[in-house]
Amino acid sequence: MAFPHDKIRLTTAQAVVKYLSVQYSERDGMERRFIPAIFGIFGHGNVAGLGQALFEYGQDLTYHQPCNEQSMVHTASGYAKANHRLATIACTASIGPGSTNMVSGAATATINRLPVLLLPSDYYVTRHQGPVLQQLEHPVSAEVSVNDCFRPISRFFDRINRPEQLLTALPEAMRVLTDPADTGAVTISLPQDVQAHACDYPVHFFEKRTWRVERRPPTEARIAEAIEMLKGAKRPMIVAGGGVHYSEAWDALAEFAGTCGIPVGETFGGKGAMRESSDWSIGGFGVTGTPAGARIAAEADLIIAVGTRLTDFSTGSQSAFHHPGVRFIGINVAGHDAYKQGALPVTADAREALTSLTAAAREAGIRPDEAYREEIGRLMDAYQRSLQEEVYVDHPGEAMSQAQLIKTLNEEARDGDCVIAAAGSPPGDLHRLWDVSGGASCYLEFGYSCMGWELPAGLGTRMAGKHGEVYVYIGDGTYLMNPTELMTAMQEGLKVTVVISENHGYQIIRALQMARAGRSFGNEFRGRDTDSDRLEGDYLEIDFAANAESLGARAWHVKTPGELGQALREARSETRACAIVCETEKHRYLPPSDVWWDIASAEATNDPMTRKLREGYEAERRTSQRFHY
Numbered sequence: 001m002a003f004p005h006d007k008i009r010l011t012t013a014q015a016v017v018k019y020l021s022v023q024y025s026e027r028d029g030m031e032r033r034f035i036p037a038i039f040g041i042f043g044h045g046n047v048a049g050l051g052q053a054l055f056e057y058g059q060d061l062t063y064h065q066p067c068n069e070q071s072m073v074h075t076a077s078g079y080a081k082a083n084h085r086l087a088t089i090a091c092t093a094s095i096g097p098g099s100t101n102m103v104s105g106a107a108t109a110t111i112n113r114l115p116v117l118l119l120p121s122d123y124y125v126t127r128h129q130g131p132v133l134q135q136l137e138h139p140v141s142a143e144v145s146v147n148d149c150f151r152p153i154s155r156f157f158d159r160i161n162r163p164e165q166l167l168t169a170l171p172e173a174m175r176v177l178t179d180p181a182d183t184g185a186v187t188i189s190l191p192q193d194v195q196a197h198a199c200d201y202p203v204h205f206f207e208k209r210t211w212r213v214e215r216r217p218p219t220e221a222r223i224a225e226a227i228e229m230l231k232g233a234k235r236p237m238i239v240a241g242g243g244v245h246y247s248e249a250w251d252a253l254a255e256f257a258g259t260c261g262i263p264v265g266e267t268f269g270g271k272g273a274m275r276e277s278s279d280w281s282i283g284g285f286g287v288t289g290t291p292a293g294a295r296i297a298a299e300a301d302l303i304i305a306v307g308t309r310l311t312d313f314s315t316g317s318q319s320a321f322h323h324p325g326v327r328f329i330g331i332n333v334a335g336h337d338a339y340k341q342g343a344l345p346v347t348a349d350a351r352e353a354l355t356s357l358t359a360a361a362r363e364a365g366i367r368p369d370e371a372y373r374e375e376i377g378r379l380m381d382a383y384q385r386s387l388q389e390e391v392y393v394d395h396p397g398e399a400m401s402q403a404q405l406i407k408t409l410n411e412e413a414r415d416g417d418c419v420i421a422a423a424g425s426p427p428g429d430l431h432r433l434w435d436v437s438g439g440a441s442c443y444l445e446f447g448y449s450c451m452g453w454e455l456p457a458g459l460g461t462r463m464a465g466k467h468g469e470v471y472v473y474i475g476d477g478t479y480l481m482n483p484t485e486l487m488t489a490m491q492e493g494l495k496v497t498v499v500i501s502e503n504h505g506y507q508i509i510r511a512l513q514m515a516r517a518g519r520s521f522g523n524e525f526r527g528r529d530t531d532s533d534r535l536e537g538d539y540l541e542i543d544f545a546a547n548a549e550s551l552g553a554r555a556w557h558v559k560t561p562g563e564l565g566q567a568l569r570e571a572r573s574e575t576r577a578c579a580i581v582c583e584t585e586k587h588r589y590l591p592p593s594d595v596w597w598d599i600a601s602a603e604a605t606n607d608p609m610t611r612k613l614r615e616g617y618e619a620e621r622r623t624s625q626r627f628h629y
């Protein structure tokens, strides 16, 4: 134990490293290092500052080297997600482009409410060097730097102009990172010269500190009000979001749903919230969910939203809930979300709130309605039949469908495995089709749906100590956007299996385009056609397997579900990163979910096709949208 007047002389960067090395989180009595590692790409902005500090003081803050700064933030958020927000990885980047490369990573983390600590480098505070390499000279404000881009996408931002400012900045960073209601990207901008400036820091600042991640309890009054609403409801429904995972409220959710007889639909973030099969589980819900869920939601008179942001994909752009008297209960640790849709807000940790609700519901004598249970059973049976009879079937003359791809992956996945997706058709298809009841979980990032999150997040999931297979399921467009962390996977021995659906382009966007504009344009990987001067020529031949192999992965190229199954079995016994390239049918999509999505067709157009689609859009909007305040 140091005395208050004991001092240690360190640079700002050294102090950051020493401080981060002794921060812990604790929830439910389980303590762990909150930031056990740091990613960094060095440049002149941080090599002599944080780079030097990590070399001298970084024994307990393992350094990892990514290939791209955006990716390293994605790896950190994937790691945080797999750790249910109880740990993350810090990220240091050089001045200018290195730092701004982290912007998309920061937005992804903040929107998904995932903690990441970003340490971008900044321009000289002393300024007399003149504009330094990679400095943007703002025309009206000399103190603005490119790092100010992080302000709107950070939950806390500070710029360290003097070494002693760390004494307040770092504890505040930790408070925000470990607060379930506030967490997201935290940015501590570190000017290049200040990183190397020294000061006498109090020794006790570097003693172990444990940040308790509180479970906020609900108030009795709110629980009583919620129970009154539940007593009056004939057709309640739960919409379960990512908060269920973050709070580890799976059992509490299943218990509440079973006790009261409430069907549970899952958002992208909440996919797999109902881990065991149950009469009350209706799977993925929303624009990409099951048609059964759409039917139940349309007639529900009480929606209990748990740990969800209720984005347009969950509310069908405010078209999913048709019951004239529908009311909402919002269970969320963040007031911002709890109050949405004019809900009765239960501002609390999901597990605490659900446990209290279950006890209160039992006391109030609330029981499942058997007729409702049977109706849900019939709807889900019909849905399962439709999968076998219409969705998983072969289409003569066509390549394997993405539905068949997912079915095969799901069959090969075992208890403890997980599949990751974020953009293109993979997350929507998994949202509907992935079955978690065999124990293989599904991590979907669909808050920012950032192409390129998947592979780094897969590495983060592996770093979090996931022992089963980590499958990264992406489209060919997403692979092309960010394949390079395969190199990091090789460097660190992080086994992930990337399953690539090769369908020759941004096909989910093309499908949307055909539905709203009626013309295919700019979404497929095709050469330029000399007559039209558009990208309507031959489809390009790209050897994705060779590309993955060149980075060190073992690769397969498969055409049928049988070949995919074989490759997946071979990949399971492989120790290095794997890539399985699957030839899939270009324009074969899942049948619609029956939940509408508000994407406007052009209001003015000379194209009769687009005009017709606009008329359809207007009619759909008029009849389906209804706002809840």
Ligand SMILES: Cc1ncc(C[n+]2csc(CCOP(=O)(O)OP(=O)(O)O)c2C)c(N)n1
Binding pocket: 423, 424, 425, 426, 448, 449, 450, 451, 452, 474, 475, 476, 477, 478, 479, 503, 505, 506, 507, 508, 509
């Ligand atoms: C970084 C980023 N850029 C653009 C988009 C918009 N976008 C969403 S899906 C998609 C196409 C993805 O293509 P691919 O990975 O091949 O999947 P597919 O649509 O073929 O299933 C695009 C461009 C995005 N989500 N993220």
Ligand SMILES: [Mg+2]
Binding pocket: 424, 475, 476, 477, 501, 502, 503, 504, 505, 506, 507
């Ligand atoms: Mg594609």
